[in-house]
Every structure is written in structure tokens, then in C-alpha cells.
Amino acid sequence: MRKQQREAILALLEETYMGTETALNYSTPFELLVAVIMSAQCTDERVNKITARIFPKYNTPEKMGALSQEQLEEEIRDCGLFRSKAKNLLATCKMLTEEYNSVIPDTVEELMKLPGVGKKTANVVASIVYKVPAIAVDTHVFRVSHRLGLAKGDDPLAVEKELQKAIPKNKWSDAHHWLIWHGRKICKARKPLCSECVLVELCPYKEKNL
DNA sequence: AACTCGGGGCA
DNA sequence: TGCCCAGAGTT
Numbered sequence A: 001m002r003k004q005q006r007e008a009i010l011a012l013l014e015e016t017y018m019g020t021e022t023a024l025n026y027s028t029p030f031e032l033l034v035a036v037i038m039s040a041q042c043t044d045e046r047v048n049k050i051t052a053r054i055f056p057k058y059n060t061p062e063k064m065g066a067l068s069q070e071q072l073e074e075e076i077r078d079c080g081l082f083r084s085k086a087k088n089l090l091a092t093c094k095m096l097t098e099e100y101n102s103v104i105p106d107t108v109e110e111l112m113k114l115p116g117v118g119k120k121t122a123n124v125v126a127s128i129v130y131k132v133p134a135i136a137v138d139t140h141v142f143r144v145s146h147r148l149g150l151a152k153g154d155d156p157l158a159v160e161k162e163l164q165k166a167i168p169k170n171k172w173s174d175a176h177h178w179l180i181w182h183g184r185k186i187c188k189a190r191k192p193l194c195s196e197c198v199l200v201e202l203c204p205y206k207e208k209n210l
Numbered sequence B: 001a002a003c004t005c006g007g008g009g010c011a
Numbered sequence C: 001t002g003c004c005c006a007g008a009g010t011t
Helices: A002-015 A029-039 A045-052 A063-064 A069-076 A083-100 A119-130 A138-147 A157-168 A169-185
Strands: none
Touching: A002 A157, A002 A169, A029 A045, A029 A083, A029 A119, A063 A083, A069 A083, A119 A169, A138 A157, A138 A169, A157 A169
16 A cells, blocks of 8 residues: 555544544443443444443443342343343442442553453553553454555554554544444444445545445 | 353354 | 354463
8 A cells, every 4th residue: 555545544534533423432431331341242233222221220330230130131132242241240330339439440450350341341441531542453443454554464463563653642542442433333344334434535445345 | 372152143 | 054253251
């Protein structure tokens, strides 16, 4: 890919990701954490449907933690892996209330201590909620980066390094957020919505898809 | 580093 | 129907 094209994509991306209304725009850190945990192997639509229904009722670790395993399973039944997610969510709520005074931790290290929260989830929450500079390469970030030609590496760690090199550090958090959102809503694994993509003119991948 | 887990989505 | 997959946890 030409350097100019790459620069243009980065510039447009930077213009775009600031202030984009994203799918991960939840009103509290707790809600974001819950949504991200539920998002694994689950479509955006399903997660949104569930969160819209349950957050008015259970929007704090105390309230959600007061549910039984069966009750929470029933609430999140529509998303994949709901049994283990319910179990992890309850344990996480309990830990948050008992050990963290119901405040979502602001470091990757602390976040990863929560049950069901691994490297990816911890990085997403830290970077989106607390603007910790991080770009954790999940499948969405991996796919979008390759399609846009921002990275060539064939493993997530290589892609992470390429992105970190290409993007100024003070933009990592916003770029991370945007790449995830874009991968979930527009640049989907199957049937990407190229006609709705702000980068379509510059994207090398669109030619294959259109 | 390799394996397991569980359920949605697709051929 | 059977295979794949994302990400966390386990060995």
C-alpha cells in the first residue's frame, strides 16, 4: 500500500473517531464493563437489546450482584455463553462491592483480577473509560486493521505493535475505541457495510467487496 | 504453549 | 448436522 494512502487513512480516521457516537457509549463504567464482558461471541444487536432491558433495573454491582445465578442467566439468555457469563458477572459484582468499593478499577492489572475479565476486556475498559493508552487487538481490531492496510502482521501482537507505531500515543485510546466500534457495526466479518463506511474511498479492501 | 469451555452462526 | 470461532481460564 502506498504511504500516502496510509497517511490519508490515518488522517481521516483521526478526524472521524473523535466524537463518533459509538456502540460502546455506555453511561457508566460499570455498564461498559458488563457490556464488554457480554460482547464476547455475541452480536452487537443482541448485547444492545439486553443492556437496554437490564440496565434500568441493575446498573450497579450491588443491584446486579443481588440476583441469583438463575435470574441473571434468564436476563442475559440471548447472548452466547450466558451460563458462564452470568457466573462471572456475579463473581465480578461481588468482588467490586467487597474489595473495590463499587468503583471500577482504572488499571489493566487490577481489571484482570475480576472473574471473566482477561487481557482484551481489561484493555478495552481501561482505554475507553479511563483513557489509558492501549490498543488490544481483538478480532475486530485485527480484521479492520488488515482491511484498511494499517497492519500486515499475522498475529495480534505484531498488529498491536504496528498500530502503536502508526498512531500517536495520545490517540491510542480513541483509535482503539473506534476500531472496535467500526469492526462491530460497519466493517463486519461477514457482509461488511462498505457503503456506510467513512473510509470507503481510501480502503483497499472495498474493491474486493464491492 | 497447548488445551478446554459452550453456544451462536454458518455450510 | 457438524465445524468453526473469541476470549478466559487452566494445566
